[in-house]
Amino acid sequence: MDTTAIDKALIEIIEKRNQLNALSYEDESYDDIEDELHDLEDDFIDEHGETLEDIIGDVHEDFSVDTDVLSPLSYIAQSYIKTGDNEVGAQFDCDHGQGVPVEVDDLERKPTKLVIIPNPLRIILNVDSKNRKIVWQNS
Template sequence: MGYDHPDYDEAEETLEALEDDFVDEYGEEFEQILERVHATFCPDTDVLLPTAYLPRTQYEKVIDEETGLEEYEIGPGDGVWVTLKDFPNLDAKMVLLPSPPRLEILSMGGSQEVWRAS
């Protein structure tokens, strides 16, 4: 939906209200989780609001042909760019995925789950 769509403003307000509700309900808990994950994997990258890690577009589960492992492809604007402690020159993004809720780091090297809801 483009900015010129007649329903854009209403949709934007609805989305912002839902994001606020999410942060109100889970923000403090997720902020602690994100701080721990960032400290372990990407300490030089700032922790953002939990909603920044949610995919904004459709994400897709794919099977890596070489390894046979499940991986996820996200849109180019999705996820949060992170600088990995062990691989600082590798382009990587962290994303919050559902079912079950989990954080994954995605890069050309593959994906790594770094937190999962228990």
């Protein structure tokens, strides 16, 4: 698995989303940037979708998640915080409220969410507003 390629593709999507989020609907470049974002997302799924779906499926199985595995695009946070840079590109994190809501048997009463974070590529289980756990990362 080429996690560097996945990281780079995720970073492109994140940066394009950030660019789009900074615009209003009335901005004349909004539609073009939105189309570019959709193209990046389509390419991402074509190139890495199956691999990530398998990884997310394994996480669901390992943590007894009772919800269905969704498209990997669903697990990309709506907003990220840039934490630095390295040779791959920008490094990111996200707040604990980000991710796809999931039901974890051992954490029934917690508002748990799964989210993909790039560079280094990992999947985080946001347990609540203060707790999180890395549930998968490239070894």
